[in-house]
Amino acid sequence: MLHMLPLSLLAALPFSMVWAAPMCSLSPSTAASASTSASSAIPTVSGSSSSNSTGGAGDAFVATTWYAGWNSDNFPLSNLSWNKYTSVTYAFGLTTPDGNVSLGNQDLLLLPQFVEMAHQNNVSAMLTIGGWTGSRFFSTSVAEENRTTFVNALVNLVQKYNLDGLDFDWEYPDKQGIGCNIVSEKDSANFLSFLQVLRATPELSNLTLSAAVSLTPFAQGSGNNTQPMQDVSEFAKVLDYIAIMNYDVFGSWSSVVGANAPLNDTCAPTTTDQAGSAVSAVKAWTAANFPANQIVLGVAAYGHSFAVPQGAAFAATSDVNAATPPVGTTLLAAFPPFNNASQPFGDKLDRNDTDVDICNVPQTGPSGIFNFWGLIDEGFLNEDGTAADGMGFRFDTCSQTPFVYNATSQVMVAYDDVQSFAAKGQFISEQNLLGFAMWEASGDYNDMLLDSISNAMGIEQVGC
Numbered sequence: 443m444l445h446m447l448p449l450s451l452l453a454a455l456p457f458s459m460v461w462a463a464p465m466c467s468l469s470p471s472t473a474a475s476a477s478t479s480a481s482s483a484i485p486t487v488s489g490s491s492s493s494n495s496t497g498g499a500g501d502a503f504v505a506t507t508w509y510a511g512w513n514s515d516n517f518p519l520s521n522l523s524w525n526k527y528t529s530v531t532y533a534f535g536l537t538t539p540d541g542n543v544s545l546g547n548q549d550l551l552l553l554p555q556f557v558e559m560a561h562q563n564n565v566s567a568m569l570t571i572g573g574w575t576g577s578r579f580f581s582t583s584v585a586e587e588n589r590t591t592f593v594n595a596l597v598n599l600v601q602k603y604n605l606d607g608l609d610f611d612w613e614y615p616d617k618q619g620i621g622c623n624i625v626s627e628k629d630s631a632n633f634l635s636f637l638q639v640l641r642a643t644p645e646l647s648n649l650t651l652s653a654a655v656s657l658t659p660f661a662q663g664s665g666n667n668t669q670p671m672q673d674v675s676e677f678a679k680v681l682d683y684i685a686i687m688n689y690d691v692f693g694s695w696s697s698v699v700g701a702n703a704p705l706n707d708t709c710a711p712t713t714t715d716q717a718g719s720a721v722s723a724v725k726a727w728t729a730a731n732f733p734a735n736q737i738v739l740g741v742a743a744y745g746h747s748f749a750v751p752q753g754a755a756f757a758a759t760s761d762v763n764a765a766t767p768p769v770g771t772t773l774l775a776a777f778p779p780f781n782n783a784s785q786p787f788g789d790k791l792d793r794n795d796t797d798v799d800i801c802n803v804p805q806t807g808p809s810g811i812f813n814f815w816g817l818i819d820e821g822f823l824n825e826d827g828t829a830a831d832g833m834g835f836r837f838d839t840c841s842q843t844p845f846v847y848n849a850t851s852q853v854m855v856a857y858d859d860v861q862s863f864a865a866k867g868q869f870i871s872e873q874n875l876l877g878f879a880m881w882e883a884s885g886d887y888n889d890m891l892l893d894s895i896s897n898a899m900g901i902e903q904v905g906c
């Protein structure tokens with residue numbers, strides 16, 4: 443049996459907390475010897491399915507990912523590297539008009555298998571509720587008159603499926619998401635009250651509770667005049683952690699090509715280029731009194747594609763905000779314009795979506811999403827994740843993310859690679875954040891991204 447701790451936390455935590463690790467006991471000498479072998483560590487994590495989380499930084503660290511149930515044909519549960527995660531979160535349970543949670547037919551079959559496999563691997567099995575298409579009825583479900591119904595539904599769900607945790611991916615309290623969500627100015631206050639009730643429910647006392655959140659704290663205020671809350675400390679008392687969804691910062695909706703998941707944006711050249719980042723988001727949440735050691739950084743195993751004409755794609759000269767491109771590649775421009783009328787297809791899982799969405803709005807074509815493996819599959823990247831010969835390439839030193847460009851197809855992709863994941867892992871360590879959450883498990887290629895961020899965090903195998 444193995445238990446993993448990041449070295450930065452081993453150094454920072456009193457040993458009493460390390461001793462409290464549920465799956466095994468660690469001895470100081472084991473920890474000390476572990477810290478001498480960090481560079482050669484193969485990150486392997488055994489989870490904490492019996493952790494008694496009561497909020498706060500009780501868990502040493504979080505190495506987690508979401509598992510997309512709808513993608514199970516391409517990426518079956520058996521393909522997950524369970525031993526490299528402390529928890530895995532199944533996506534999604536959907537909110538319903540009557541304050542319940544609904545699961546699709548496939549999820550009804552898969553979720554029990556998911557939980558069983560997680561537990562076989564000593565990994566916490568969580569379920570995330572909401573998401574972009576499943577958040578329509580959060581607002582009414584957490585409202586005072588319906589709160590008990592929703593809490594009871596969750597108790598039933600947790601007991602029925604033997605879940606270790608619930609993740610709330612409400613997109614978004616007091617802010618419209620997909621377009622037909624119910625939104626109320628009471629959302630954030632009601633969300634807090636609901637979480638307080640949930641946390642105090644005896645049957646759920648040992649449940650891990652998390653929320654997937656925007657780059658800025660929960661909104662307050664009415665109509666279109668909402669502002670981020672200035673004090674979210676009460677949320678930190680009832681949630682084990684938040685996972686900041688630091689991705690989709692730039693995409694087809696943007697006016698220029700920018701990073702999908704910037705580590706930093708305060709160093710970007712213009713204010714329009716400063717669209718949010720891990721740095722800005724952690725600053726915003728901690729300024730609103732959410733403790734850094736309860737923040738998990740959401741990281742992306744995918745990127746977005748853009749149609750960029752050749753004339754705009756390349757940098758005129760070398761650029762202080764870019765690393766020297768690898769031999770065989772040509773430096774790309776920062777923040778080039780793109781043609782938003784011709785969204786390129788992403789990887790082979792992307793499709794020309796002309797269906798109506800859950801709000802009955804017709805979709806307008808491909809999403810343009812490239813999973814990391816998809817960039818290798820389509821020849822943008824080599825098998826080892828580096829840019830292929832002949833590509834345009836930019837590793838932007840502000841966002842600490844790469845861009846790759848096929849001049850023939852005129853497709854540019856903003857994505858994450860081994861280097862950008864390492865930078866994020868280092869940031870997590872330096873800022874004493876709780877860990878990372880990767881969207882989503884199937885995007886990686888041979889665990890290259892997962893291993894990179896884990897190594898950078900010093901997640902270390904400690905025998906017990």
Ligand SMILES: *[C@@H]1O[C@H](CO)[C@@H](O)[C@H](O)[C@H]1NC(C)=O
Nearest residue numbers: 491492493494605606648649
């Ligand atoms: C939580 O407690 C219940 C009942 O005591 C137990 O069945 C369940 O396994 C526990 N879950 C975790 C994650 O410890």
Ligand SMILES: *[C@@H]1O[C@H](CO)[C@@H](O)[C@H](O)[C@H]1NC(C)=O
Nearest residue numbers: 516517518520521522884888
């Ligand atoms: C799933 O695992 C099998 C067996 O290791 C492997 O052949 C296959 O490529 C994997 N698929 C994905 C999508 O990772």
Ligand SMILES: *[C@@H]1O[C@H](CO)[C@@H](O)[C@H](O)[C@H]1NC(C)=O
Nearest residue numbers: 540541542543544545595598
């Ligand atoms: C909530 O949904 C579950 C699963 O569909 C169902 O079994 C349960 O009866 C529902 N609860 C209520 C109160 O309708």
Ligand SMILES: *[C@@H]1O[C@H](CO)[C@@H](O)[C@H](O)[C@H]1NC(C)=O
Nearest residue numbers: 443444465488561562563564
């Ligand atoms: C899980 O924990 C059990 C009991 O502590 C142990 O016997 C088993 O080997 C562990 N399994 C894995 C895959 O770590």
Ligand SMILES: *[C@@H]1O[C@H](CO)[C@@H](O)[C@H](O)[C@H]1NC(C)=O
Nearest residue numbers: 539540541581582585587588
């Ligand atoms: C409570 O739920 C019902 C639907 O079951 C809904 O009609 C009502 O508006 C909800 N109450 C609030 C305050 O949102």
Ligand SMILES: *[C@@H]1O[C@H](CO)[C@@H](O)[C@H](O)[C@H]1NC(C)=O
Nearest residue numbers: 493494495496646647648649
């Ligand atoms: C969790 O830990 C607290 C504090 O140590 C304890 O009071 C509570 O009974 C524990 N809950 C479970 C379900 O083990």
Ligand SMILES: *[C@@H]1O[C@H](CO)[C@@H](O)[C@H](O)[C@H]1NC(C)=O
Nearest residue numbers: 618625663664665666667668
């Ligand atoms: C918010 O702005 C949108 C778009 O401008 C508008 O359609 C909507 O009516 C506004 N909502 C409120 C509550 O003012």
Ligand SMILES: *[C@@H]1O[C@H](CO)[C@@H](O)[C@H](O)[C@H]1NC(C)=O
Nearest residue numbers: 694695696697781782783806
């Ligand atoms: C494309 O960009 C133009 C100019 O910025 C804008 O007016 C238009 O709404 C955009 N179209 C889409 C589909 O985003």
Ligand SMILES: *[C@@H]1O[C@H](CO)[C@@H](O)[C@H](O)[C@H]1NC(C)=O
Nearest residue numbers: 705706707708709710721869
């Ligand atoms: C972010 O950029 C600012 C400069 O605007 C710099 O001072 C800071 O160190 C950077 N942070 C990280 C983590 O890169």
Ligand SMILES: *[C@@H]1O[C@H](CO)[C@@H](O)[C@H](O)[C@H]1NC(C)=O
Nearest residue numbers: 785787794795796806807808
């Ligand atoms: C998607 O399908 C629609 C309707 O068939 C078609 O008009 C459109 O050109 C297609 N888009 C792409 C990118 O293939």
Ligand SMILES: *[C@@H]1O[C@H](CO)[C@@H](O)[C@H](O)[C@H]1NC(C)=O
Nearest residue numbers: 820821822830848849850851
């Ligand atoms: C670049 O795009 C062209 C045109 O679509 C395609 O034929 C070629 O294979 C692509 N090159 C790579 C390395 O992906």
